Amino acid sequence: MIKKYDYQEGYCKKLGHFLTFAYCRHAQHNLPCDKVLDCWFQCFPVEKFITENYSSDEQKRIFAPPKAKVLSLTEILEQAQQRIRENKNK
Numbered sequence: 001m002i003k004k005y006d007y008q009e010g011y012c013k014k015l016g017h018f019l020t021f022a023y024c025r026h027a028q029h030n031l032p033c034d035k036v037l038d039c040w041f042q043c044f045p046v047e048k049f050i051t052e053n054y055s056s057d058e059q060k061r062i063f064a065p066p067k068a069k070v071l072s073l074t075e076i077l078e079q080a081q082q083r084i085r086e087n088k089n090k
Helices: 020-025 035-039 045-053 056-062 069-088
Strands: 009-012 017-020
Touching: 009 020, 017 020, 020 035, 035 045, 035 069, 045 056
Parallel strands: none
Antiparallel strands: 009 017
16 A cells, blocks of 8 residues: 555655655655655665555656756756747747
């Protein structure tokens, strides 16, 4: 059951405060945060949870190295510009 641990709270190393596992489970476009193993290993068998609930392709996406900040910002700007163009054409 994928929601089994959703109400457990743990400390988020990225954000610097406590969150529920439900938040972490959806942090990357409905996939768990890439730090999920680091933050939750003491609370429950998180590695087993990931293996049982996510395909190997999903696991590759979860644990893929993060994009460079400049690349991420460039993508966000391009998406915003595209939305502006689409709204002007309506």
